Amino acid sequence: MVDYLLSIWPQGRMDWLALVDIAIVAFLIYEVLKLIRRTRAVQMVFGAVFVVGLYYVSEIAPLPTVNWLISDMLGYIVFAAIVLFQADIKRGLSNLGRAPFFRYLARHRTTNETIEEIVVAATMLASRRIGAIIAIERELGLRNYIESGIPLDSTLTYDLLISVFQPESPLHDGAVIIQENRVAAAACFLPLTVTPQLGTQLGARHRAAIGLTEESDAIALIVSEETGQLSLALDGKLEAHITSDQLKLRLEALTQKSESRKRHRVARQTLAP
Numbered sequence: 323m324v325d326y327l328l329s330i331w332p333q334g335r336m337d338w339l340a341l342v343d344i345a346i347v348a349f350l351i352y353e354v355l356k357l358i359r360r361t362r363a364v365q366m367v368f369g370a371v372f373v374v375g376l377y378y379v380s381e382i383a384p385l386p387t388v389n390w391l392i393s394d395m396l397g398y399i400v401f402a403a404i405v406l407f408q409a410d411i412k413r414g415l416s417n418l419g420r421a422p423f424f425r426y427l428a429r430h431r432t433t434n435e436t437i438e439e440i441v442v443a444a445t446m447l448a449s450r451r452i453g454a455i456i457a458i459e460r461e462l463g464l465r466n467y468i469e470s471g472i473p474l475d476s477t478l479t480y481d482l483l484i485s486v487f488q489p490e491s492p493l494h495d496g497a498v499i500i501q502e503n504r505v506a507a508a509a510c511f512l513p514l515t516v517t518p519q520l521g522t523q524l525g526a527r528h529r530a531a532i533g534l535t536e537e538s539d540a541i542a543l544i545v546s547e548e549t550g551q552l553s554l555a556l557d558g559k560l561e562a563h564i565t566s567d568q569l570k571l572r573l574e575a576l577t578q579k580s581e582s583r584k585r586h587r588v589a590r591q592t593l594a595p
Contacts, residue, residue, distance in 0.1 A: 461539055467510050
């Protein structure tokens with residue numbers, strides 16, 4: 323390792339490509355350590371260190387039988403580790419894919435797909451008169467409300483939304499919160515509005531949706547269990563009795579406006595002295 327660093331650091335100067343090389347390796351090691359933290363893979367790492375140490379001891383000693391055994395079994399050990407810890411490996415790659423850089427790219431690529439999934443699911447729930455609240459995070463974070471529910475951090479799909487709001491589902495009470503095109507949490511508690519002008523005709527779902535939009539810039543979609551009507555809450559106001567086509571157009575316009583404001587804010591911060 324020392325010889326390698328000296329080879330890429332001639333005369334006390336390190337090439338910028340070498341710095342990138344080291345940074346990538348450091349990042350990968352960091353991600354691997356995060357992956358195996360608090361998992362059974364920690365024991366595997368200790369075992370692997372022991373086997374590697376034994377291999378080098380067998381080279382120095384020498385211990386030809388031990389060296390031959392470890393050399394022949396190394397390929398099988400790697401294959402067995404991949405099979406045994408495939409769930410941990412899958413989770414680690416998934417976490418890597420949700421890094422801020424990749425999430426930024428994915429957000430612009432899948433926003434329209436996300437809206438389509440939401441609209442189709444809401445339309446189906448409305449046709450069956452199954453109540454639902456779907457809150458979409460925009461610029462202001464909804465972390466406090468996400469922590470009040472059951473964390474999911476799942477890919478947003480029509481099937482998932484339908485399953486969550488089924489009456490027999492333990493997650494159907496409360497709201498689903500969507501964060502960066504993913505289902506962040508379900509069964510979330512939202513604040514009820516205390517505006518007296520609303521009267522008594524609105525139920526708890528509508529009041530919770532309005533309450534959330536009074537305290538944040540989120541968008542809240544409501545499916546009425548009594549009437550099967552779709553409603554949209556924004557900035558403390560309720561747009562009632564909207565169609566699925568109107569809902570799709572409104573969500574597309576609102577999310578595009580939010581993304582445009584984010585890009586302008588980032589640009590101003592970048593250009594600021």
